[in-house]
Amino acid sequence: MSAKILDGRALAKSITAKVKEDVASFRKEEGIVPALALVRAGEDPASVSYAKMIKRTCERVGIAFQSHILPTDVSEEEMIDRVRELNADKGVHGIIVQKPMPKSINDAAVVEALEPAKDVDGVHPLNAGRLAQAAFVDRAQDVGPYFVPSAPLAGLEILKHYGINIDGQRAVVVGASPLVGKPMALLLVQHWATVTICELHTNPLYEMTREADILCSATGVAHLITAEMVKPGATVLDFGFAKLGDRWVGDVDFEAVKEVASAITPVPGGIGPMTNVMLMRKVLEAAQRQTRFGIEFAFRITPARAFHQVTV
Amino acid sequence: MSAKILDGRALAKSITAKVKEDVASFRKEEGIVPALALVRAGEDPASVSYAKMIKRTCERVGIAFQSHILPTDVSEEEMIDRVRELNADKGVHGIIVQKPMPKSINDAAVVEALEPAKDVDGVHPLNAGRLAQAAFVDRAQDVGPYFVPSAPLAGLEILKHYGINIDGQRAVVVGASPLVGKPMALLLVQHWATVTICELHTNPLYEMTREADILCSATGVAHLITAEMVKPGATVLDFGFAKLGDRWVGDVDFEAVKEVASAITPVPGGIGPMTNVMLMRKVLEAAQRQTRFGIEFAFRITPARAFHQVTV
Numbered sequence: 001m002s003a004k005i006l007d008g009r010a011l012a013k014s015i016t017a018k019v020k021e022d023v024a025s026f027r028k029e030e031g032i033v034p035a036l037a038l039v040r041a042g043e044d045p046a047s048v049s050y051a052k053m054i055k056r057t058c059e060r061v062g063i064a065f066q067s068h069i070l071p072t073d074v075s076e077e078e079m080i081d082r083v084r085e086l087n088a089d090k091g092v093h094g095i096i097v098q099k100p101m102p103k104s105i106n107d108a109a110v111v112e113a114l115e116p117a118k119d120v121d122g123v124h125p126l127n128a129g130r131l132a133q134a135a136f137v138d139r140a141q142d143v144g145p146y147f148v149p150s151a152p153l154a155g156l157e158i159l160k161h162y163g164i165n166i167d168g169q170r171a172v173v174v175g176a177s178p179l180v181g182k183p184m185a186l187l188l189v190q191h192w193a194t195v196t197i198c199e200l201h202t203n204p205l206y207e208m209t210r211e212a213d214i215l216c217s218a219t220g221v222a223h224l225i226t227a228e229m230v231k232p233g234a235t236v237l238d239f240g241f242a243k244l245g246d247r248w249v250g251d252v253d254f255e256a257v258k259e260v261a262s263a264i265t266p267v268p269g270g271i272g273p274m275t276n277v278m279l280m281r282k283v284l285e286a287a288q289r290q291t292r293f294g295i296e297f298a299f300r301i302t303p304a305r306a307f308h309q310v311t312v
Numbered sequence: 313m314s315a316k317i318l319d320g321r322a323l324a325k326s327i328t329a330k331v332k333e334d335v336a337s338f339r340k341e342e343g344i345v346p347a348l349a350l351v352r353a354g355e356d357p358a359s360v361s362y363a364k365m366i367k368r369t370c371e372r373v374g375i376a377f378q379s380h381i382l383p384t385d386v387s388e389e390e391m392i393d394r395v396r397e398l399n400a401d402k403g404v405h406g407i408i409v410q411k412p413m414p415k416s417i418n419d420a421a422v423v424e425a426l427e428p429a430k431d432v433d434g435v436h437p438l439n440a441g442r443l444a445q446a447a448f449v450d451r452a453q454d455v456g457p458y459f460v461p462s463a464p465l466a467g468l469e470i471l472k473h474y475g476i477n478i479d480g481q482r483a484v485v486v487g488a489s490p491l492v493g494k495p496m497a498l499l500l501v502q503h504w505a506t507v508t509i510c511e512l513h514t515n516p517l518y519e520m521t522r523e524a525d526i527l528c529s530a531t532g533v534a535h536l537i538t539a540e541m542v543k544p545g546a547t548v549l550d551f552g553f554a555k556l557g558d559r560w561v562g563d564v565d566f567e568a569v570k571e572v573a574s575a576i577t578p579v580p581g582g583i584g585p586m587t588n589v590m591l592m593r594k595v596l597e598a599a600q601r602q603t604r605f606g607i608e609f610a611f612r613i614t615p616a617r618a619f620h621q622v623t624v
Binding site: 107108112124125126127128129130131132133134135136142143144167168176178182183185186189192194195196197198199200201202203208300 | 419420424436437438439440441442443444445446447448454455456479480488490494495497498501504506507508509510511512513514515520612
């Protein structure tokens with residue numbers, strides 16, 4: 001029996017329509033256009049094409065998009081200055097800084113220059129830390145609001161939308177990157193899964209993956225996950241995107257695995273399109289928070305203004 | 313065959329001697345006494361007795377100890393003001409804020425008021441986030457320095473001291489608290505273990521624990537881990553401390569489990585004493601960084617002064 005296809009493209013379309021509506025209401029009520037600024041040094045081709053896609057997605061939902069392209073020989077100070085200008089700019093609500101940065105630049109210094117309340121990509125360690133420290137979803141929260149990186153947020157949204165139970169399930173995350181694998185694992189723990197994090201030294205990998213009720217793969221290794229590695233009936237989320245011959249494929253050998261799994265995200269058309277619309281939703285949320293609380297209080301925990309975490 | 317006892321008390325004693333020496337050299341070279349300040353509201357008995365123990369440990373290694381006891385009806389603003397005064401005080405290098413705080417106080421607001429460079433308990437989300445984002449141990453680091461909570465650091469130190477291999481091993485962490493379970497899991501991932509995080513909804517728990525080469529239990533449930541739940545030959549780290557009848561015991565049924573495991577921390581005398589000395593080591597390190605770089609640069613990532621993470 002073939003698995004249910006977790007159609008990220010269709011879901012992204014319906015969420016896009018909702019975000020577009022919400023952006024329009026926000027513009028009408030507040031007279032403010034939510035705006036996303038993208039900062040990059042140089043013209044790395046993958047970064048350029050990602051930026052184009054983000055621009056198109058912004059246009060689709062009515063979010064203003066600004067592109068700040070600095071020369072390859074920009075200094076770290078100049079790049080940080082640009083980020084600080086955008087932090088201070090009331091007309092900008094979300095900022096993303098693209099990697100790779102030039103070798104002379106310390107990526108972390110630029111990332112930590114971001115105002116956490118505008119860090120819609122969830123790359124600032126303050127956002128990562130609040131996620132890591134957050135309580136289980138049904139418990140009182142003792143951390144401030146935070147942004148989660150878009151790809152794991154997309155994975156969680158797909159599970160929720162399709163009514164796939166997380167609570168009490170075995171989840172296995174293959175790949176421990178700071179932007180996908182680790183935050184995905186933390187989100188699954190937060191939702192009461194028993195989570196195993198695998199990485200390059202996990203051997204044999206199939207022993208782990210075969211235990212998963214929910215298998216998330218985020219390695220970028222084309223067709224790493226074969227049918228034999230998947231437990232019959234599992235849900236499979238594929239965060240990979242890599243070239244195999246002349247095709248773009250995911251971490252998962254989709255054609256074979258869909259005969260074993262009960263539900264699976266295709267590549268393309270799964271996590272990818274959902275990732276973009278999650279980013280849009282966060283930009284809108286950033287604009288809402290900044291408008292309601294002021295930038296100074298949008299993400300800080302203060303006696304008078306404390307409020308709870310971003311819904312995840 | 314009975315397991316090797318991972319003698320935290322003996323190891324703590326030898327590390328204490330080393331920290332004492334290093335504190336003495338630092339005092340001699342810099343003319344500065346490393347100082348730890350403890351802030352608390354009210355007289356919760358467990359907090360009071362913990363504070364006494366920390367004071368004694370400080371005295372043992374030559375670290376100055378200050379106690380800032382505020383009344384139970386202190387306001388959040390006053391508590392934050394005290395933290396800020398200590399942040400600004402050049403004579404204070406480490407600050408710990410005790411919980412529970414009075415109900416009228418938002419814990420997170422106080423915690424986030426801490427200067428991360430003085431947050432020797434590793435409770436500030438910036439420290440938690442840098443840990444969560446840190447690369448594998450043998451890879452280039454793209455995060456700033458950070459403090460790890462003392463208990464997981466103690467667990468790691470014990471594994472290292474006794475030459476227990478982590479790389480490629482299956483580790484299972486029972487309990488997903490922000491100060492023990494989750495940072496322990498992240499440290500083990502960082503050292504190339506394949507890590508499973510279990511929590512209250514993990515069922516049956518024994519299926520998970522029996523897979524562990526390294527089993528860490530951090531729940532506070534007395535004798536949760538019985539011999540049947542442990543894989544023969546496993547290493548067992550017990551982070552628990554709870555009353556069972558009139559004895560203090562750990563999460564692990566020590567007498568039974570030591571006949572199955574190959575190595576095990578006793579309670580008391582395992583993780584506990586190591587936790588205290590790890591805290592002392594971090595206070596010294598905080599003093600060293602603040603003296604070398606100034607408080608402003610002790611933990612910030614700056615072009616000129618960037619340096620890498622706390623060795624974990």
